[in-house]
Amino acid sequence: MYTPSLSSAASMLLLLSTSTSYFAQAAVIPSHFAEVQHGTTSATSPTATLLACLKPLGSKVLTSSSPNYNQERYGFDLRYNYLPQVIVMATTVPDVQTATKCATDSGVAIAPRSGGHSFEGYSIGGENGSMVIDLTGFNHVSVSASGVAKVGAGMRLGPLYLELFKQGGWTLNAGTCPSVGVGGHTLGGGFGLLGRKHGLLIDSIVEIQFINAQGELLIADANNNKDLFYALRGAGGGSYGVVTQFTYQAVKPSSTVTSYTYDWDLKDYKGVLRAYVDFQVNASRDVGVEMNVGPDGLEMYGLFEGTKAQQAEAMKGFLSKAPKPKRSDVRVGRHIDAQLRFSYIAGNPTNIEALSLTGKYKPGDSRYTKGKSLVYPEPLKDSTIELLGKWGAITPKGSTANYIIVDIWGGAVSDVSADATAFIHRNAHSVFEFVAEWNEDPNAKPGIPDCKDCLAWMKNMYAEFLDDFKANYGPVRGYQNYIDKELTNWEDAYYGDAFSRLKQIKKAVDPGNTFRFPQSIPLP
Numbered sequence: 001m002y003t004p005s006l007s008s009a010a011s012m013l014l015l016l017s018t019s020t021s022y023f024a025q026a027a028v029i030p031s032h033f034a035e036v037q038h039g040t041t042s043a044t045s046p047t048a049t050l051l052a053c054l055k056p057l058g059s060k061v062l063t064s065s066s067p068n069y070n071q072e073r074y075g076f077d078l079r080y081n082y083l084p085q086v087i088v089m090a091t092t093v094p095d096v097q098t099a100t101k102c103a104t105d106s107g108v109a110i111a112p113r114s115g116g117h118s119f120e121g122y123s124i125g126g127e128n129g130s131m132v133i134d135l136t137g138f139n140h141v142s143v144s145a146s147g148v149a150k151v152g153a154g155m156r157l158g159p160l161y162l163e164l165f166k167q168g169g170w171t172l173n174a175g176t177c178p179s180v181g182v183g184g185h186t187l188g189g190g191f192g193l194l195g196r197k198h199g200l201l202i203d204s205i206v207e208i209q210f211i212n213a214q215g216e217l218l219i220a221d222a223n224n225n226k227d228l229f230y231a232l233r234g235a236g237g238g239s240y241g242v243v244t245q246f247t248y249q250a251v252k253p254s255s256t257v258t259s260y261t262y263d264w265d266l267k268d269y270k271g272v273l274r275a276y277v278d279f280q281v282n283a284s285r286d287v288g289v290e291m292n293v294g295p296d297g298l299e300m301y302g303l304f305e306g307t308k309a310q311q312a313e314a315m316k317g318f319l320s321k322a323p324k325p326k327r328s329d330v331r332v333g334r335h336i337d338a339q340l341r342f343s344y345i346a347g348n349p350t351n352i353e354a355l356s357l358t359g360k361y362k363p364g365d366s367r368y369t370k371g372k373s374l375v376y377p378e379p380l381k382d383s384t385i386e387l388l389g390k391w392g393a394i395t396p397k398g399s400t401a402n403y404i405i406v407d408i409w410g411g412a413v414s415d416v417s418a419d420a421t422a423f424i425h426r427n428a429h430s431v432f433e434f435v436a437e438w439n440e441d442p443n444a445k446p447g448i449p450d451c452k453d454c455l456a457w458m459k460n461m462y463a464e465f466l467d468d469f470k471a472n473y474g475p476v477r478g479y480q481n482y483i484d485k486e487l488t489n490w491e492d493a494y495y496g497d498a499f500s501r502l503k504q505i506k507k508a509v510d511p512g513n514t515f516r517f518p519q520s521i522p523l524p
């Protein structure tokens with residue numbers, strides 16, 4: 001099945017699959033993936049010194065002998081099965097202060113975890129033996145009369161939208177996937193359907209509450225810890241410390257919002273994509289839009305901040321150039337209704353309470369997936385559109401979904417200069433997210449072998465896009481929130497000219513490199 005996905009933090013859907021493939025394949029789990037036996041002593045066990053240091057946190061500290069250890073270490077991407085030596089289920093600032101200090105004193109790497117959506121398993125460390133500081137307990141939201149919103153860093157986007165709506169009809173310019181945690185999503189930039197109108201989520205930050213490796217509580221904002229404030233906005237995911245709270249200036253959406261989907265057969269790709277690319281240049285900032293290209297066709301979806309008549313006017317130029325859609329579905333409602341629509345929660349509920357995600361999150365919302373990205377600085381050339389048509393048509397054997405999302409950026413994202421924050425992709429015309437998924441069983445656990453054809457599709461496709469990119473668009477750029485450990489020269493692709501400054505800030509903030517994972521900002 002082709003699964004449209006809107007998320008800017010991660011390509012995920014809450015699809016309830018009836019597949020039983022996990023159970024069918026369970027017999028072939030290789031032994032090195034077998035679950036940790038409770039009480040096993042291994043290289044990943046914490047030392048007595050670390051455990052003694054963490055003792056004040058009591059049952060918030062999970063080790064491999066804790067009954068819920070295995071469940072708590074499952075992340076979004078079930079390909080990764082790393083074994084943290086401890087998972088700290090922090091609920092207060094002092095909990096985090098104690099944990100960071102203990103980890104630093106014991107030389108243990110820390111992985112802060114908000115929603116657990118890292119594409120490469122970095123929210124559980126990206127290697128064995130880390131301390132995961134889980135922030136699920138930081139889920140407070142309070143909005144002032146003027147829309148200043150204090151938000152716990154473990155909040156997920158769905159429940160966050162619901163709370164913002166209930167506390168005065170507010171929202172935020174964030175992504176659509178409801179289970180993505182606000183922490184990682186924000187710290188890597190944060191793009192969503194209001195991005196063209198209100199910029200990235202980092203552009204709405206007023207203040208960040210931050211705990212460093214020494215356990216000190218810091219405030220980073222326009223006047224305090226300015227370098228840190230710069231680095232956290234774009235390069236903040238896991239490299240500098242633990243963010244416990246964001247203060248945002250929330251956004252008041254239009255009282256009427258028009259949401260839409262338009263569908264075409266894949267054979268129409270040239271005409272549709274040509275018109276879509278041109279559309280970016282002059283499109284109203286009230287248009288938020290993404291395009292999904294896959295074996296089942298093209299789907300354009302998004303919202304317009306205004307009435308149906310205004311939406312029709314805003315889309316007119318595009319729709320007159322593109323081939324006629326085979327299907328369209330334009331709806332009028334509140335902003336929160338559009339948010340619910342594009343959350344793709346199982347069963348397509350119409351009651352906004354579904355955004356609260358009261359059901360169990362882990363591991364039911366996880367899947368096996370591989371993602372990659374490219375950030376295009378200018379309108380797509382025909383050669384790139386050809387590749388979208390070619391690779392979009394292929395379904396790898398064993399995949400449950402594979403597609404390429406083409407987001408058009410511009411608008412308010414480009415209003416901020418590339419050196420104002422650590423987010424360098426301000427001039428992006430469009431951003432591609434390449435996605436392959438397999439096994440969406442809500443009961444899936446880590447340990448099933450990778451889908452070889454899915455990974456081959458990804459690798460071969462990306463190689464061709466990369467050649468085309470290098471020939472036509474200049475230095476390779478990727479979006480750090482779609483982090484990809486196979487990306488060579490990722491330092492430059494994600495951070496460009498900001499990288500040397502980011503290393504200097506790293507040295508000042510975390511000189512012992514406590515906050516580390518395979519693609520963290522290193523010491524200079």
Ligand SMILES: *[C@@H]1O[C@H](CO)[C@@H](O)[C@H](O)[C@H]1NC(C)=O
Nearest residue numbers: 032033042043082083127128
């Ligand atoms: C993590 O540790 C387990 C258990 O010792 C081992 O089987 C696995 O290979 C290790 N993984 C990595 C990536 O080192």
Ligand SMILES: *[C@@H]1O[C@H](CO)[C@@H](O)[C@H](O)[C@H]1NC(C)=O
Nearest residue numbers: 277278279280281282283317
């Ligand atoms: C954008 O608008 C300008 C001014 O109206 C026009 O000259 C140009 O052709 C438009 N570009 C596209 C790609 O539609």
